[in-house]
Amino acid sequence: MKQPPTKHGSKKLSEVAKHLVLPSGIASTGWPAVRDKAKEFGVLFDRWQDGLGRGILAKRSNGLYAAGIGGIIISICRQVGKTFSIGTIIFALCILFPRLKVLWTAHLSRTSDETFKWMQGFARRRKIAPHIEQVRQANGQQEIHFKNGSRIMFGARERGFGRGFDSVDIEVFDEAQILTQKALDDMVPATNASKNPLIIFMGTPPKPTDPGEVFRTRRNEALAIKKRRADGEVVECDMFYTELGADPKADLEDKMQVEKANPSFPHRVPWESILRMRKILADDESYRREGLGIWDDDRESSGAITETRWAELAVNVAPETDPVYSISFSIDGMRMALAAAKLNGENVFVEQLHDDAGALEDGMKRLAAWFAEKDENGITRWRRSRGIFISGSSHAPTLAQMLRRAGVASKWVTVLNTPQVFAACQMLDNELKAGTVEHPSEGQERLDASVSTVMKEPRGKQGAWAWASVTPDGDETPTEAISFALWGARTTKLSAKKHAEGEGGAIL
Ligand SMILES: Nc1ncnc2c1ncn2[C@@H]1O[C@H](COP(=O)(O)OP(=O)(O)OP(=O)(O)O)[C@@H](O)[C@H]1O
Ligand SMILES: [Mg+2]
Incomplete structure (x- = not known):
């Protein structure tokens, strides 16, 4: 009987990878020669x-590996073909390039022994x-x-x-999830003399x-780059950097999730x-990490703000503070x-304001003018506030300048630095x-949508994170804005002016 056409093995890396971050400046690739040798x-x-x-x-364009400095980082679960793929590439390179010297380590002796055995067979x-x-094979060598x-x-x-x-x-660092900076510092200088070194980290x-x-x-560095590129x-x-894995909240019995995490299943690696x-x-x-490639970091962060929690904190009346x-x-x-x-007793009431359409030049100018508007007592809007807190990209200083030009006192304007952004989130x-936060129950569609799609995106090394949207068309800025407002409300030392002074203004 004729077999139905199979799609197995025909998916591209970009289709099977959860994350794929390519080095910049790619002009060519040494792949075709290696692929042909492997054949x-x-x-x-x-295909992946x-x-x-x-x-x-x-x-x-200078012929050096584009990832020669930062390295190749591969986060893939067990039994996908890491050893097979990288091992084959290494063999081909060794044959193509005379006097190539390769150091292949795993954390465990058992793993490096297994790899050696596989290579012996190969x-x-x-x-x-x-x-x-x-x-x-002698003396552990x-x-x-x-x-x-x-x-x-x-x-090992x-x-x-x-x-x-x-x-x-x-x-090649196999089991790269078990690798200290110290060990790395001891090993990487060995490649200093190489004209075109390549360092591969692979693990679960x-x-x-x-x-x-x-x-x-x-991984965090790669994800941060991915995010900036997406912006x-x-x-x-x-x-x-590439990462393959099932959904953070995958059902462990679901074969579809295995398929998602493992492009070699089931045609090369059976159930x-x-x-x-x-x-x-x-x-x-362990199965979630090693069998499905799911990072704990993502499980803690995905769907960071639950719909139920958000709904519980909705209120109908805004405080007058x-x-x-x-x-x-x-x-x-x-x-x-x-x-x-606005402070509301122990709580802080946060809301998104609607005068925020448009962007950049016009939006910023309009915004500066809005802050300069006076009330019936002749007091400007900014002066009736306890401060203006700005963050985000290179545009923050421009807005800060526009505000100053519109007459806003410098000490009213705070541009949050990176640690303050993390603290606010x-x-x-x-x-x-x-x-201890509350928000309007109605009229906040953009904020509600933002809150429902944000996740905590790891930034830097110390477990810091910032809000990011899980969906490409999601918008993290409203969630960020209420974070900064909350942070401002809790930390500002400024007080608002309520009455006009002098010329009888105060007694009016
Ligand atoms: N292109 C391929 N051709 C033939 N076999 C393949 C191919 N890709 C993967 N495999 C097979 O997939 C299986 C798993 O591969 P491998 O042992 O390299 O996985 P691994 O990701 O290193 O797993 P572990 O983390 O358990 O070491 C092996 O049987 C290997 O032969
Ligand atoms: Mg392996």
């Missing part, structure tokens, strides 16, 4: 692997064997020597293997107890292999949001949990 060995890559190889070996293939000089002088050396980092080498061209999302800071930091910024990038892996993993949490104002811009300046916050999160 000679009898290896046929699936083709994309992976193309990205890993991408070069700049080296025996009919098309490869003629290129092999010797396969050596495992090596494959090629006739052209290339070498692959294997070992848990045994201290990897230090003290020099003139290495390629380093780290456990809370894993020393995963190297892997996590690079339209052109960002220099010297690394390649039985997944079950076997699940059996040897300690618990569901003096407002602070805040403005947030998207990085590209195309979106902005204006918000206000965290404050909204804390106060939502504590139930």
Whole structure:
């Protein structure tokens, strides 16, 4: 019977990857030569692997690897083909480039032994064997020597293997989720003398107890770059990052989620292999990370503000206290949001104001004029407030300047620095949990929509995060704006002016 056409293995990397961040300045790729060599060995890559190889070996116009500085970072769950794909690429490179020196380490001896065994088998293939000089295994040192002088050396980092080498061209860190900065500092200088070094980190999302800071930091850097690029910024990038994984809240019994996380399932890796892996993993949490590639960081953050919580904190009446104002811009300046916050006893009432349409020049000018408007006592709007808090991209200083030109006193205008932005986002999160913020129950469609789509996006190394939209057309600026307004309301030392002074103004 004729088999129905199968789509297995035909998806592109960009289709299977949750995140894909390419280095900038790509002019060519060393991939075709490697792919063709692998074909000679009898290896046929699936389409996503083709994309992976193309990205890993991408070069700049000077012929150097585009990710040669920042490295290749691959977060993929177990049993997808990491060892297979990268191992094959390394073999092909060793044959193509004489005297190439490769250092391949895993955290566990068991893993590096397994990889070595796989490579030994690979080296025996009919098309490869003629290129092999010797396969050596002595005193914990495992090596494959090629006739052209290339070498692959294997070992486990848990045994201290990897230090003290020099003139290495390629380093592969398997189980990169268990890798300290210290170990890295000891190993990376070995590539300093190489003309075109390449460092590959591959692993699964780290456990809370894993020393995963190297892997996590690079992931956070990549995600931050992805975000800025999504906002339209052109960002220099010297690394390649890709992440495959199931949904953060995946049902562990759902085969579709396995398919999402593992592009080799089921045509190369059968269900039985997944079950076997699940059996040897300690618990569901381990399976979620290692079997489905889900980062704990995403589970904690996705759907950060629940619909129920938000609805519980809605009120029908706004307090009469003096407002602070805040403005947030998207990085590209195309979106902005204006918000206000007012103390209400222990609570802070936050709302989005509607005079925020449009963006940039006209919007900013209009906004500055709005703050300069006077009431019947001749007191300007800004002077009736307890401060104006601005953040977001390069537009904040421009607005601050326009406000000053419109007569707003300098000390009324605060442009939040990065730590203050993180503090403000965290404050909204804390106060939502504590139930000490409130917001209007009606007329806040844009804010309501924003709140329902924001997630906590990790920024930097110390667990800092900021609001970001999960959906490409979502808008984080209203949620940011109420965060800044809340932060302003809680921290400002300024007080609003209520009555006009002099000329009898105060007694009127
Ligand atoms: N293009 C391919 N051709 C043939 N087999 C493939 C291909 N891609 C993946 N595989 C197979 O997928 C299976 C898993 O591969 P591999 O052991 O490399 O996974 P891994 O991601 O390193 O897993 P682990 O994290 O458990 O080490 C192997 O049986 C491998 O042969
Ligand atoms: Mg492996």
